[in-house]
Amino acid sequence: MNALILGGGPAGCAAAYELRAAGVVEITIAEREALGGCARTQRYEGIPYEFGPQVMYTDEEPLREVFERFLRQTPPPTDDGEYHPKVSIDGTLDDPHDFPITVANVLKLPDPARAIYELYQVNLEKPDYTSFESYIISRIGRTLYETYVRNYNLKQWKIPPSEMDAEWARFRTLTLRERPDMFRGRWQGHPGDYNPLWEGLAAGARVVRGEAAVSADFQRVSVDGDPVEADLIVSTLPLSADLEFINTCILYVVVRSEAEVMPSYATSFPNHYGFVRVMDYRQQYRVDSELALLDFEFPWVGVCEEQKYREEAEWFCRNVLRREILESWVWNKERVYPVATRKNLARVEAQLERAAASRVIPIGRAGVHAYCSKDTCLRMAKIVASNLDAVRSGDPARKLAVLRTLREKLN
Numbered sequence: 001m002n003a004l005i006l007g008g009g010p011a012g013c014a015a016a017y018e019l020r021a022a023g024v025v026e027i028t029i030a031e032r033e034a035l036g037g038c039a040r041t042q043r044y045e046g047i048p049y050e051f052g053p054q055v056m057y058t059d060e061e062p063l064r065e066v067f068e069r070f071l072r073q074t075p076p077p078t079d080d081g082e083y084h085p086k087v088s089i090d091g092t093l094d095d096p097h098d099f100p101i102t103v104a105n106v107l108k109l110p111d112p113a114r115a116i117y118e119l120y121q122v123n124l125e126k127p128d129y130t131s132f133e134s135y136i137i138s139r140i141g142r143t144l145y146e147t148y149v150r151n152y153n154l155k156q157w158k159i160p161p162s163e164m165d166a167e168w169a170r171f172r173t174l175t176l177r178e179r180p181d182m183f184r185g186r187w188q189g190h191p192g193d194y195n196p197l198w199e200g201l202a203a204g205a206r207v208v209r210g211e212a213a214v215s216a217d218f219q220r221v222s223v224d225g226d227p228v229e230a231d232l233i234v235s236t237l238p239l240s241a242d243l244e245f246i247n248t249c250i251l252y253v254v255v256r257s258e259a260e261v262m263p264s265y266a267t268s269f270p271n272h273y274g275f276v277r278v279m280d281y282r283q284q285y286r287v288d289s290e291l292a293l294l295d296f297e298f299p300w301v302g303v304c305e306e307q308k309y310r311e312e313a314e315w316f317c318r319n320v321l322r323r324e325i326l327e328s329w330v331w332n333k334e335r336v337y338p339v340a341t342r343k344n345l346a347r348v349e350a351q352l353e354r355a356a357a358s359r360v361i362p363i364g365r366a367g368v369h370a371y372c373s374k375d376t377c378l379r380m381a382k383i384v385a386s387n388l389d390a391v392r393s394g395d396p397a398r399k400l401a402v403l404r405t406l407r408e409k410l411n
């Protein structure tokens with residue numbers, strides 16, 4: 001049996017690894033750039049960076065084993081060994097709050113009594129699944145939602161949170177925390193370099209550089225316009241051309257400072273600026289350097305306004321950090337965040353049914369049209385490899401049942 005994998009990001013590399021483990025000997029990966037996708041590690045003056053904060057985490061032993069087979073884990077840069085992102089609700093760095101929201105945050109609000117009253121009304125057993133907005137309000141109350149969540153999501157998704165499906169929120173487990181615990185005690189860290197993972201997972205597969213495409217009915221697959229065939233085709237490409245995504249322009253800037261310039265490795269700004277978050281790679285990876293490498297993450301649809309983003313980052317560095325930018329560059333990617341409106345999710349279901357009647361197996365973030373983490377990519381690949389009989393049976397119902405399980409647990 002031979003397999004063709006479209007896209008060599010975390011999902012494609014994981015698929016190569018799991019298929020080989022399941023006995024598929026001839027595997028080809030068609031990749032337009034380089035293995036690793038969003039989580040390919042680059043370097044600036046010894047500081048590693050990826051496309052945004054790429055923390056690895058998992059609570060599943062078999063997935064952890066895969067990470068550890070190829071990677072050395074560098075623990076997070078905090079005393080308790082956990083990552084602690086921060087959030088600035090006023091646009092300054094004077095008094096950053098915890099993210100996810102903690103009891104300490106509530107006490108810092110102008111009207112804590114109101115937030116506490118609303119928290120008393122919360123019934124975690126009975127979330128309101130009407131929309132993303134109603135779901136979050138049902139878990140943390142309106143005041144906390146409006147202070148920390150509403151505007152961030154407007155910036156990120158460009159549509160009112162009331163129009164987003166609750167599916168997106170369900171996997172973010174947003175509740176009031178006693179203490180900051182972004183990854184809820186899960187095994188977490190950063191290797192300092194993810195590339196041995198991508199190369200290790202893909203070892204033994206033939207990697208061809210090219211632009212892959214799948215026809216709308218999943219019946220034809222091509223690489224650089226040439227039709228290709230395989231017994232098994234795993235696609236990490238978008239499930240359909242008409243599903244909506246948010247594009248992301250990440251602007252990297254370098255400033256000189258011996259002291260930390262940001263309060264955390266990742267600081268979000270729900271209520272100010274066009275960027276959603278500033279990432280500090282030197283802090284995340286505990287690199288000893290007099291340079292700080294930061295990134296500003298700008299979600300966009302329609303037109304990427306790079307010049308405007310540069311001006312805003314410059315303003316922030318000059319006025320908030322009191323630093324001049326020494327160097328800057330962008331890494332812009334289209335179709336990064338799958339939008340979870342009800343309309344899109346209905347299309348996803350219809351597309352999965354179509355894919356079930358073909359040889360194509362969609363996995364990964366774009367393949368199942370859901371935001372997912374690296375460990376979710378590994379899990380999806382495992383699900384496919386352990387259900388090869390079903391996905392190759394020619395029985396659409398059996399294959400569809402497997403495809404649906406890919407979306408059951410999204411981190």
Ligand SMILES: Cc1cc2nc3c(=O)[nH]c(=O)nc-3n(C[C@H](O)[C@H](O)[C@H](O)COP(=O)(O)OP(=O)(O)OC[C@H]3O[C@@H](n4cnc5c(N)ncnc54)[C@H](O)[C@@H]3O)c2cc1C
Nearest residue numbers: 007009010011032037038052054055212364365372373374
């Ligand atoms: C800003 C940001 C921060 C994140 N932080 C974390 C985190 O902290 N922890 C975590 O676990 N996850 C994180 N993630 C999620 C993680 O990046 C994804 O789970 C992972 O990248 C998804 O892998 P993928 O293979 O599905 O997609 P991608 O990483 O996008 O890889 C897709 C690959 O396919 C290739 N490709 C696309 N189209 C074609 C084509 N037509 N032909 C050929 N090749 C093609 C691309 O070049 C790319 O290599 C983050 C994501 C983002 C965007």
